[in-house]
Amino acid sequence: MSPNRRHMILGAAQWWPGGEHITAWRRPDAQPEAFLDLEYYVDWAKTAERGMFDTLFLADELYVWDRFDSGVEYSSNVRPEPFTLLGALAAVTERIGLAATVSTTYNEPYHTARRVASLDFLSKGRAGWNLVTSASDEEARNFGRDRNVDHATRYERGREFVDVVRGLWDSWDDDALVRDKASGRFADPAKLHTLDHRGKHFTVRGPLNIARPPQGHPVLFQAGASEAGRDLAAATADAVFTLTGPVDRLRDFYTDVKRRAAGYGRSPQDIKVLPMLIPVIGATEEEARAKADELYELTPETLALDLLSHYLEMDLTGRGLDEALDFTPDVDATNQSKSVYERVAHIAADRSVTLGEIYRHLFDERVRYGTPEQIADYMQESFESDAADGFLVMAAYLPAGLHEFVDLVVPLLQKRGLFRTQYQESTLRGHLGLERPDSSYSGGTDTAADGPVPTKNTLAETSPLPPQHRTYTSRGAS
Structure with a gap:
């Protein structure tokens, strides 16, 4: 396909290690004994990269689902910590993106900014993070609370969290690290900026102790289909992950999120809508149904x-x-x-x-069963009728389900000119057709007696937080 033609976005996503169906680990070809082995995930990652996927996507949670005995007895609650795993997968992949979940309710912005920036450097610009606000009391009880934070507050906190993380990523100008052995100057102090954020939920001085990431701001995914979730995605996300469904329902969601993004002064092309797709593939529709x-x-x-x-x-x-x-x-x-x-x-x-x-x-609503042609038809209709920019493919069972999709469906998408046959870009932002954002300090500096201060602050201008919750200073003015 033409390198300039819009292509479908595909992410290989995973929640349960055995596949998206909660008890897929029971299939005869499943490998539950390998759910904590690196090689299990290496096969998953390399299969997705062989299929030219844009990104890996590891969903996550911070608790064991033990509200009911059956949650422990019958489902697989064990999985590696996702950013540790993605760090390992960065070394055995070359082009595919690497994204994982971060709970903004039970993490801190500084830790998150540093972790994701580190992955971006180690992968040469392939990192992404999936913002969730956490939904279960079980999670709250691992972090000093009896009940989860209420829904509205979780999303309010999430919005401020994004603002702080992006501000921290801008701590260093792109050319701040001089590394001049002759003079002994490692960095230019005038190009280091102290965030000094004081908000409703966070007080974070900064600066971040890692350079500005290769992507500037690693890609932000956001999962949420509620009113608050849609609004947060429209204001902040590069891509939004939503539930599967009929094309008409997907189109309604797609149109709504793009409209909301425009309301925040964003181009609709700057936010990608990616419904989940849980395929079950058979040589015939009857076989797939069985x-x-x-x-x-x-x-x-x-x-x-x-x-x-x-x-x-x-x-x-x-x-x-x-x-x-x-x-x-x-x-x-x-x-x-x-x-x-x-x-x-x-x-x-x-x-x-x-x-x-x-x-x-x-179950029937979530799982899409059919022949490779029927799966590709659904994807094509959704893509071409402005109901989706692509899909997060969550194989119903692993590892076989992803192999089947890559071997049987991807070639059809490629033949129809809907999907790439080779990678054109090297970063996750490049794969998604997203520009590298300028630093919030890139508008130039004025020199003051106590050091340079930014004359333009893009982050503050576009942030959904009230201005009184944001302050930004250069290193010299801190």
Whole structure:
């Protein structure tokens, strides 16, 4: 395809190490004994890079899902810390992006800025981070709280978190490190800037003790489909990850996020919308359906009920999947994922459906089964009708599911001119068609008696935070 033609974005994403279906680890070809082995993830990464994917994408959480015994007994709650893993994968890959989740509720901006910048250097500009605000009380209890921070505050904190991280990445000008052995000057103090952020949720002096990243600002993904999530993505994200669904529903989300981005003074092209895609591929549609049915049957009834209990924040203990659900939804009351709650509540609105039918509907809605041509058709329709800029491909089962997608679907996308046949760029920003941002201090400096101060601050001008929450000083004025 032409190097100047818009191409579909593909990320190889992973939540459960055995695949996106919670009990895919039970498949005969699954490798649960390898979920903590580097080589397992090396195969995953190299397969995705062989398929010319734009990025790897490791979803993460900071707790064991032990709200119910079945969460421990039947699902795989163990996985490597993602940035440690991506650091290792940087050494065995060459072009593919490397992105992982950061909870802005249970991390600090300085640690995050340094960690992601380090990965960006070690990978030569391939780092990305996925902002989540955390949705479970289990996570809160690992960080000194009895309950999770309320939904609105989590997103408010997340927005300030992004502002601080990007400000820290601008601590050093791109040419600040002189490294002049003859004079002995390692760096130019006039090109070091102290953030001195004082906000509602964070007080961070800075500067960051690593140079400005190769990408300037590593790519920010954001997962969230609620009103607050959409608004945060539109204001800050380079790419937004959303739930799967029919093309019409994806188009509604796509249009809404792009419209909101324009409201923040951003070009709609500067934010990429990437729905999840969970493919189950067969030589025929019947074969694909049979594979999906086999996958569904791997989930014990107890686990299915407990998953519904989790999504709806109600106790279904002792119930059966053949029972109907008497349920009155209250989206405003939930403090977990509002978008997932809304989807389950929409299905449960029909009081005649059973719990088993609700769970099966969720499974069928998430998993897209079909022939390689049918999967490619869906992707092409979504891409060409402005419903998606690409997809985060979350193989329903691993490792075989990603191999099947790369070997059977990617060649079809390439043949149709929708996807690259070779990498054109070397950075993740380059893959996504995103410009490297200027530093917030790049507008020039005025010299004052106590040192240079920035005359233009792009970060402050575009930040969604109130001005009183942001102050920026140069090194000389700190």
